[in-house]
Amino acid sequence: MTEPSLTAGERIDGLPSQNIRxxxxxxxxxxxxxxxxxxxxxxxxxKGRGHAVDLGAGTGAVGLFYAPKVSGRVTLVEIQPELAAMAQRSIDLNGMSDRVSVLQKDMKNIFEDIKPGSVETVLSNPPYFPLNDTTKTNHDHHYELARHELTIDLPNLAQIANKLLKNNGKFYMVHRPDRLADIFAAFAKRKLMIKRVQFVYGKAGREANMVLVEAIKSGRPGGVRILPPLIAYDETNDYTPEMNNILYGKAW
Structure with a gap:
């Protein structure tokens, strides 16, 4: 495998359990x-042969970490050209160019490239923070787009996921627990029925700082499962055994 030529400020990080860099x-x-x-x-x-799409892929982490779990195509959609270019080089670095690709576009404009109703799985780690009169955005444009709903909000993200997915296709998202009411409302209005929810905690005894959500397009209402909590760190600030296994254990 040929090592890439890194530009100033770049580095290579990896996920050992998935053997992805x-x-x-x-x-x-x-x-x-x-x-x-x-x-x-x-x-x-x-058997994982369907098309998977990572919306707002950034440098491609979610889609590339997910790709070893499936055998089908994975498309990384990213609006920022610099991040999309890094994602493409990561695809090449991991030898996945035969089935993983980058689409450098605003996700609202991807339907000439991806046929509506053709996708099995949609994943998204979207901007967490809504825009309002009190919003304080980061002065760095890359961080603004990644953290704040400047180009996409929850209702529009849910609509795009719905349009991409086949009936009974699944949408997976990570977000902040304090947006849970917004998530349920946006998904329900667009026929994305939430089926699994898992809360993530920095440490035991603290409030959750992440929520993972699975929804099914045109699924039956009800039947939401709340999974056991996932705790990242123990009292000595080391990873918990479960987290350590996700990061360094066997491939998922």
Missing amino acids: IIQNPDMFSYSLDAILLAHFADVKG
Whole structure:
């Protein structure tokens, strides 16, 4: 495998359990635990031959961590050209160019490239923070787009996922627990029925700081399962055994 030529500020980070390496630049944006946990949380339908799409892919972490779980195509959709270019180099670095590709576009404009109703699985680690009169955005444009709903909000993201998915296709998302009411409302209005929810805690005894959600397009209402909590760190600030296994154990 040929090592890439890194530009100033870039580095290669990896997820040992999936044997995947990601090129990123912390001065622009870099993935964190939420991307790993979303890829781990997302199930595989059937034999995993269907098309999967990562909306707002950034440097491609979610889609690339998920790709070893399936045998079908994975498309990484990213609006920022610099991040899309890094994602493409990570695809090449991992030898996945035969079935993983980057679509550098606003996700609202992808339907000339991806046929509506053709996708089995949609994944998204979207901007967490809504825009309002009190919003304080980051001065760095890359971080603004990644953290704040400047180009996409929850209702529009849910609509795009619905349009992409086949009936009974699944949408997986990681978000903040304080947006849970917004998530349920946006999904229900667009026939995305939430079926599994898992809360993630930094440490035991603290409030949840992440929520993982699975929804099915045109699924039956009700039947929501709340999974056991996932705790990231123990009292000595080391990873818990469950988290350590996700990061360094056997391939998912």
